[in-house]
Amino acid sequence: MKTFGWITFAFFAISVGLYPIIYILINANFGLLNSKPAELLESGLWNWAFYQHIFLGGIALLTGWSQFNTLFRARNLSMHRLLGKIYVVVCILSGGAGFYLAFYATGGWVASLGFGGLAVAWLFTTSNAFLSIRNKEIDKHQQWMIRSYALTFAAVTLRIYLPLSQIAQVEFIDAYRIIAWLCWVPNLLVAEWIINNLKHSVSAEAS
Secondary structure, three states, X not given: OHHHHHHHHHHHHHHHHXXXXXXXXXXOXXXXXXXXXXXXXXXXXXXXXXXXXXXHHHHHHHHHHHXXXXXXXXXXXXXXXXXHHHHHXXXXXXXXXXXXXXXXOOOHHHHHHXXXXXXXXXXXXXXXXXXXXXXXXXXXXXXXXXXXXXXXXXXXXXXXXXXXXXXXXXXHHHHXXXXXXXXXXXXXXHHXXXXXXXXXXXXXXXX
């Protein structure tokens, strides 16, 4: 089960990480872009923020998932550090763009608050992960990175919940307002559960 879970985790991280490439291959609006008004789609600033958010967010997914493999970290410490630096930079840039995009979220203020909260939490956790490793606080760095990647993984859970809501025949706008929160709040709760389990494991080994 542990191996299956790891493979599933990696599959979704890589698949959704590569997903933004579709926007290059297909010269048409699709997916969430279909819910945006024409005047917004014509805004240069909005488009810049949108593509910065999705492409750098994709890189965050692709660079982050392998960092949770203990064996990989132990054998490739220099690569771990390089990928970590890339991850922090792309998260900060993507998160900043995401915060701007939240003001224009489909679904009004409920969705805007949800995605805005995600952007702030993403920036906060990633910044703390960086600052903790700069201070050589390894345990805190690991904990903040778990939280940060749980929020990065919101890109995955968003793309799982949206089609499920359509299969369940939930009105798109209603579903999107809920998913603006559902895509990341449970992820953060799971992250806290993982962190607590790690703390208990360390305590048990120490005793």
